[in-house]
Amino acid sequence: MTYACSIEEHMHWKFIPQCTLDPQHTLQEQAAHQLPRTSTSPTAMSAAATTYDREAELHALDATASGVRGIFTSGVTELPRIFRLPDSQPLHDAAAMAGQETLPVIDLSMGDHEALVAAIRLAASEWGFFLVTGHSVPAEVISGTIDGTRAFHESDGGEGTEKARLYTRDLARKVKYNCNHDLYRSKVASWRDTLQLTMAPDTPAPSELPENCRDMLLEYSKQLTNLMHTLFGLLSEALGLNPSYLTDIECNKGQLVVCHYYPPCPEPELAMGIAPHSDSSFMTVLVQDGVGGLQVLYKEKWVDVTPMPGAFIVNIGDLLQILSNDKFQSVKHKVVLKKTTAPRVSIACFASHPTSKRMYGPIKELLSKENPPLYKEIAAGDYFALQHRTGVDSYKNKALEQLRCGP
Numbered sequence: 474m475t476y477a478c479s480i481e482e483h484m485h486w487k488f489i490p491q492c493t494l495d496p497q498h499t500l501q502e503q504a505a506h507q508l509p510r511t512s513t514s515p516t517a518m519s520a521a522a523t524t525y526d527r528e529a530e531l532h533a534l535d536a537t538a539s540g541v542r543g544i545f546t547s548g549v550t551e552l553p554r555i556f557r558l559p560d561s562q563p564l565h566d567a568a569a570m571a572g573q574e575t576l577p578v579i580d581l582s583m584g585d586h587e588a589l590v591a592a593i594r595l596a597a598s599e600w601g602f603f604l605v606t607g608h609s610v611p612a613e614v615i616s617g618t619i620d621g622t623r624a625f626h627e628s629d630g631g632e633g634t635e636k637a638r639l640y641t642r643d644l645a646r647k648v649k650y651n652c653n654h655d656l657y658r659s660k661v662a663s664w665r666d667t668l669q670l671t672m673a674p675d676t677p678a679p680s681e682l683p684e685n686c687r688d689m690l691l692e693y694s695k696q697l698t699n700l701m702h703t704l705f706g707l708l709s710e711a712l713g714l715n716p717s718y719l720t721d722i723e724c725n726k727g728q729l730v731v732c733h734y735y736p737p738c739p740e741p742e743l744a745m746g747i748a749p750h751s752d753s754s755f756m757t758v759l760v761q762d763g764v765g766g767l768q769v770l771y772k773e774k775w776v777d778v779t780p781m782p783g784a785f786i787v788n789i790g791d792l793l794q795i796l797s798n799d800k801f802q803s804v805k806h807k808v809v810l811k812k813t814t815a816p817r818v819s820i821a822c823f824a825s826h827p828t829s830k831r832m833y834g835p836i837k838e839l840l841s842k843e844n845p846p847l848y849k850e851i852a853a854g855d856y857f858a859l860q861h862r863t864g865v866d867s868y869k870n871k872a873l874e875q876l877r878c879g880p
């Protein structure tokens with residue numbers, strides 16, 4: 474969110490007009506076409522060029538309206554420089570020390586309710602991340618939504634296409650497709666395209682959704698609202714509150730569904746799928762296909778989230794860390810790229826409401842003399858803006874730090 478957070482996207486962006494370039498052109502051709510005369514040449518996109526106009530190349534990529542997938546299908550064999558991580562990228566050093574631990578797996582269908590609440594409490598406080606099985610989302614809804622996402626991203630771009638219709642950085646649009654929500658702000662672009670849908674509190678008209686996965690997305694959104702309702706109930710109980718507490722304060726009122734597509738990358742070790750970030754949501758529920766690449770920071774080591782068919786990955790967002798007064802952790806995660814010929818698809822569903830004016834701070838019932846509030850109150854919408862301003866870096870969460878009460 475920010476992703477580098479998905480939801481942060483609501484808070485920024487200048488609108489870039491759509492482009493009608495011939496999708497058959499390679500990105501290099503289009504870049505050459507659009508670069509200023511003083512710029513290098515088609516090779517400006519390549520890693521070998523010694524000087525390059527980064528801004529122009531970002532605009533050239535944006536203008537294709539075909540994202541990273543368009544670069545991939547143009548047949549590049551070298552990673553374009555806009556995606557190249559600096560040699561000293563410390564995050565890669567940390568990636569080298571991958572932890573052996575595995576994420577907790579929680580079976581929602583286990584009969585013992587107390588044991589279930591205790592398992593959620595432990596996972597949310599120690600890891601901030603866990604897998605859930607035994608949920609009631611039908612397998613065909615999950616696989617259908619993943620397949621629909623893949624089909625959308627692999628459909629043609631260019632004039633008159635669904636992709637061109639949806640390609641935008643306009644914050645007001647509820648349904649948008651683009652490449653890197655932070656393309657013009659981040660130092661390094663990520664090897665990823667995204668279809669983003671604001672599904673609640675106001676659901677977009679079905680005609681706004683991509684045609685090939687419209688029904689699936691509506692069904693997925695409904696199922697995820699129900700799953701999140703269950704999870705918020707368990708998390709409320711894990712905090713010692715009544716089960717409806719978190720939904721009563723509207724944690725499940727907003728929903729953002731973010732469908733990521735990571736094309737195969739020519740030099741995966743030099744690029745990033747998603748830079749390290751924590752989610753500014755209350756909670757995020759993610760499903761991934763079988764490719765893998767998601768890593769979670771646990772005890773200062775990056776731990777792989779190995780794909781588990783049918784399981785959802787749940788993580789606590791910053792706003793729930795605030796509400797819980799640090800009883801639950803919002804943890805950094807990132808996506809590394811695999812050496813694979815298969816694209817990766819993941820769908821993140823954020824319980825978040827970036828325009829909400831409702832104030833959130835540590836829950837009063839959790840506070841005492843021994844447990845004073847650790848954070849100031851903030852409106853949900855303002856928190857997203859704060860995270861946007863402060864940015865994210867590898868280990869610190871600057872937005873949370875700024876909200877922390879003084880010593």
Ligand SMILES: O=C(O)CCC(=O)C(=O)O
Binds near residue numbers: 479733752
């Ligand atoms: O693709 C993934 O596995 C992670 C996505 C993510 O972290 C996000 O959208 O915030």
Ligand SMILES: [Fe+2]
Binds near residue numbers: 476
């Ligand atoms: Fe995330």
